[in-house]
Amino acid sequence: MARAWLFGDDLDTDQxxxxxxxxxxxxxxxxxxxxxxxxxxxxxxxxRPGDVLVGGENFGCGSSRxxxxxxxxxxxxxxxxxxxxxxxxxxxxxxxxxxxxxxxxALTVVHDGDAVTLDLSAGLLRAPAGxxxxxxxxxxxxxxxxxxxxxxxxxxxxxxxxxx
Amino acid sequence: MSGxxxxxxxxxxLSRVAxxxxxxxxxxxxxxxxxxxxxxxxxxxxxxxxxxxxxxVWDTTKVAVFVDHAAPAPTPVVADSHRVLREWVxxxxxxxxxxxxxxxxxxxxxxxxYCEPGTVIVGSDSHSNSxxxxxxxxxxxxxTDIAVALALGRTWLRVPESIKVTFTGKPRKGVTxxxxxxxxxxxxGTDGARxxxxxxxxxxxxxxxxxxxxxxxxxEMGAKAGIVVATPEAPNWLFPDRGAAYANEVTVxxxxxxxxxxxxPRVDQVVDVSAAVGQPIDVVFLGSCxxxxxxxxxxxAAVLRGRRIxxxxxxxxxxxxxxQYEDAMADGTLLSLSAAGAVIGSSGCGPCLGRTGGVLAxxxxxxxxxxxNYRGRMGSADASIFIxxxxxxxxxxxxxxxxxxxxxxxxxxxxxxxxxxxxxxERAGRGAASVRSGDRSRELMVAAARSGxxxxxxx
Numbered sequence: 219m220a221r222a223w224l225f226g227d228d229l230d231t232d233q234x235x236x237x238x239x240x241x242x243x244x245x246x247x248x249x250x251x252x253x254x255x256x257x258x259x260x261x262x263x264x265x266r267p268g269d270v271l272v273g274g275e276n277f278g279c280g281s282s283r284x285x286x287x288x289x290x291x292x293x294x295x296x297x298x299x300x301x302x303x304x305x306x307x308x309x310x311x312x313x314x315x316x317x318x319x320x321x322x323x324a325l326t327v328v329h330d331g332d333a334v335t336l337d338l339s340a341g342l343l344r345a346p347a348g349x350x351x352x353x354x355x356x357x358x359x360x361x362x363x364x365x366x367x368x369x370x371x372x373x374x375x376x377x378x379x380x381x382x
Numbered sequence: 383m384s385g386x387x388x389x390x391x392x393x394x395x396l397s398r399v400a401x402x403x404x405x406x407x408x409x410x411x412x413x414x415x416x417x418x419x420x421x422x423x424x425x426x427x428x429x430x431x432x433x434x435x436x437x438x439v440w441d442t443t444k445v446a447v448f449v450d451h452a453a454p455a456p457t458p459v460v461a462d463s464h465r466v467l468r469e470w471v472x473x474x475x476x477x478x479x480x481x482x483x484x485x486x487x488x489x490x491x492x493x494x495x496y497c498e499p500g501t502v503i504v505g506s507d508s509h510s511n512s513x514x515x516x517x518x519x520x521x522x523x524x525x526t527d528i529a530v531a532l533a534l535g536r537t538w539l540r541v542p543e544s545i546k547v548t549f550t551g552k553p554r555k556g557v558t559x560x561x562x563x564x565x566x567x568x569x570x571g572t573d574g575a576r577x578x579x580x581x582x583x584x585x586x587x588x589x590x591x592x593x594x595x596x597x598x599x600x601x602e603m604g605a606k607a608g609i610v611v612a613t614p615e616a617p618n619w620l621f622p623d624r625g626a627a628y629a630n631e632v633t634v635x636x637x638x639x640x641x642x643x644x645x646x647p648r649v650d651q652v653v654d655v656s657a658a659v660g661q662p663i664d665v666v667f668l669g670s671c672x673x674x675x676x677x678x679x680x681x682x683a684a685v686l687r688g689r690r691i692x693x694x695x696x697x698x699x700x701x702x703x704x705x706q707y708e709d710a711m712a713d714g715t716l717l718s719l720s721a722a723g724a725v726i727g728s729s730g731c732g733p734c735l736g737r738t739g740g741v742l743a744x745x746x747x748x749x750x751x752x753x754x755n756y757r758g759r760m761g762s763a764d765a766s767i768f769i770x771x772x773x774x775x776x777x778x779x780x781x782x783x784x785x786x787x788x789x790x791x792x793x794x795x796x797x798x799x800x801x802x803x804x805x806x807x808e809r810a811g812r813g814a815a816s817v818r819s820g821d822r823s824r825e826l827m828v829a830a831a832r833s834g835x836x837x838x839x840x841x
Contacts, residue, residue: 228572228648232756236763237735242425242463243452256763276573279604280756281735282508284426284524305577305606306508310524358409358538368530369433378538381409 220296221266222345223258224330225273230280231307233257235289237281250289267294270336270343272324274300278307287314297336299324299343299352312359315367319343319352388623390544391609392579395500395519395620406543406627414531415498415518416444418505420487421460422451422737423525424467427506430529439474440535446478446487446496447471450730452737453482460737485703485729488512488671492594493705499613500620502539504531509671509753511600514609515593517616519579521606542579542606543629544622545570549584551637556788558681559585559592560673560751560771562634563599564642568652569632576604578629581622586612591675598671599753602649641786644769647757655774661784662809663768665748666697667760668775669727670734673751674702676709678772683718685776685790687798691723692782692806693815697775698740699724700732723818724779736760742767749778781805782812 237243239252254261271277271290277300278286287310290298297317301324311318317338328334328345335344343350355363361379365371371379386403397403400410417439419427424447431437439445447467455461464482471479480490487507491497492515499517504510506528513520521539523531531537547566553559566580580600585593593610600608611622641655668674668682679699691697699719701707707729710716716726725740733739734752741761742748748760748767755767770778773787780790783805793801 230756232754232758236758237422237737238741238758238761240422240737242422242460243457243737245459246425256758276576276604279572280508280754282423282506282510282522282524284423284526287524288426302573302576304573304604306522306524309527313524313526313530356409368526369430372434372530372533377534378411378536381411381538 219333220268220270220335222328222330222332222334223261223265223269223271224325224328225271225277227274228276228279229273231278231283231286232280234278234286235283237283240283241285249285250292253289253293265293268296270296270334271298272300272328273298274325275302277303279304282306284310284314287311287316291316297338299350301325312362313368315363317363319355321350321352324350388625390579390626390628391581391611391620391622392519392542392544392607393626394622395502396539396541398500399502404541406541408541409538410541411536411538412502413536414504415501416446416496416503417528417531418446418448418487418491418503418507418510419528420451420506421449421453421464421467423506423528424470425463426525427529427532428466428470430526431533434529434533436533439476439532442475442477444535445476445532446491447476448480448487448490449482450486451735453730454728455482456738483704483728483730485706486671486674486731488594488598489674489702489706492516492590493703499615500617502537504528504537508601509598511605511608512594512598512671514597514600514607515590515613517609517613517620519607519609522601540577542577544579544581544626545575545630545632546581546583546628548631548633549582549636550633551635553636553639554788556773556791557636557639557641558771558773559588559595561639561642562636563596564644564652564769565634565639566632567599567602567650568642570603570630572602572648572650573604574630575600578605580605580608582608582610585610589677591677595672602753641771641774643774643784644755646755646766646768649753649755649769655784655786658768658784659786660808661768662747662812663695663749663778663782663784664746664813665740665742666695666775666779667733667740667748667750667752668697668772669700669702669732670752671702672753673772674700675706676715678751679710679715679719681772682776683715685773685787686718686722686780688718689722689780689802690818691779694813695779695782696740697722697724697779698727698733700727700739701729703729733760749775749784751775782809
């Protein structure tokens with residue numbers, strides 16, 4: 219079962235992967251092992267595929283570094299639920315196929331270390347203390363996520379999904 | 383577009399490039415006039431293009447590539463990455479390539495005229511908002527978005543709501559537009575402009591450098607873009623309509639503005655300088671796309687008055703481009719900063735993001751003129767970063783503490799020396815006092831000349 223990892227407001231990308239551990243500083247095969255190395259040193263060893271990050275406002279703010287998201291993708295993060303997301307981080311997650319979902323309640327219902335289930339089709343994050351409703355994503359973003367990311371989508375379709 | 387609602391400047395630009403009537407909240411797919419890529423993400427961009435099955439960029443004349451984020455290369459791994467970047471630039475036939483030492487991508491993009499006003503430019507760096515200094519819709523994106531833009535020459539955007547920021551009055555001596563934008567960040571917060579465009583009014587006639595400071599710092603409020611209205615570069619159609627709708631409006635009276643300080647570890651934790659006076663500082667960084675221009679170096683030199691910085695403080699000056707570097711060299715500013723004890727780094731991002739130059743040790747406290755003070759940003763996660771203007775930076779270098787720069791600019795020489803001596807005396811012993819190289823050899827030469835012995839020390 220997936221585990222929830224809790225974070226607060228304004229979690230910046232320097233916390234996710236500090237600039238000094240960028241792939242081009244430490245190598246493509248190592249950078250993800252520095253995920254949250256300052257903020258939560260136990261993360262990189264303990265995280266399991268499918269685990270869910272839960273945060274507050276402005277999750278992923280700061281640098282545009284996509285390798286922060288790539289590091290999470292390498293760890294197989296199943297999704298991120300936060301009150302709100304920083305814009306570049308949000309795009310990067312959609313592009314790399316990590317579901318990013320907004321919820322006002324997740325941080326109060328879910329506790330760090332909880333066993334959770336991210337049920338995308340039901341739009342729910344199921345936690346021991348109850349279900350958390352997730353705001354649905356725009357169809358444009360859903361289509362890209364369903365393909366596994368923007369590269370896979372474009373390879374298949376040759377162009378962006380239609381906009382309304 | 384007659385009959386449509388009044389438009390913000392973002393709506394106007396995006397309607398024009400999308401060739402449809404676009405309003406805040408709409409999703410649009412738009413052509414980009416240029417794509418900016420830098421060394422820090424090049425591996426992922428090349429991989430993205432390869433994964434897309436597109437070996438060639440859509441238009442080699444519209445791509446600008448920079449080596450600035452860790453330049454010159456500090457480690458073999460970085461050097462290899464730079465080599466791969468150069469090979470890619472050559473193979474693609476991209477002429478707009480600026481190698482290590484030419485400067486920060488954003489400074490060059492604006493000062494070398496690569497930002498066409500009224501167009502959309504995407505960059506692989508979060509401070510690509512800087513292009514709004516000349517009326518372009520500049521947006522930072524991640525490597526895969528950039529790879530897609532390089533392949534297609536297009537990107538998708540949600541048309542942003544806009545926040546109107548109006549500046550009135552003129553700042554007093556010793557107060558800068560850096561203080562003005564930090565005042566705005568203090569007001570709006572790090573996510574108060576999330577997904578939005580910050581539209582600056584009352585700033586169009588400011589020098590281009592000040593406008594880069596404003597537009598670039600909108601990133602620290604979460605903005606998608608920051609655009610200065612009524613710049614000299616703007617074509618006549620590029621203005622927000624009267625009656626355009628804004629999500630928020632902020633007015634800053636520059637004449638009443640105090641120097642501002644961002645307190646670690648948040649950019650929006652901003653106080654008037656008076657609340658931070660006496661804060662010890664170990665390292666001062668003057669540089670970055672925010673404040674690494676000739677004017678910034680001149681402001682620092684004006685504070686220093688030919689005096690030496692505190693022997694216990696390290697001052698690193700990194701001009702934001704070769705042009706700024708050479709201008710500061712030509713007018714003597716760099717010489718006076720070096721004589722004061724500054725280390726002058728090669729043009730580029732320098733230690734702003736902790737990858738090269740003088741990275742910070744644990745427990746060290748830095749005063750930076752750059753734009754971010756997150757934990758770990760400039761090196762050790764146990765270092766602290768205060769952010770301020772070049773004037774504040776120079777005073778911190780001089781005294782070893784944060785202080786209001788204005789008295790230093792007004793004081794007589796005697797008062798000035800007294801101010802410096804008092805602040806230095808208050809500072810608890812930190813670091814170690816460094817001798818300035820050149821001092822001893824000059825003393826030896828003088829002594830030799832006095833004793834009549836021919837001096838050969840200089841050889």
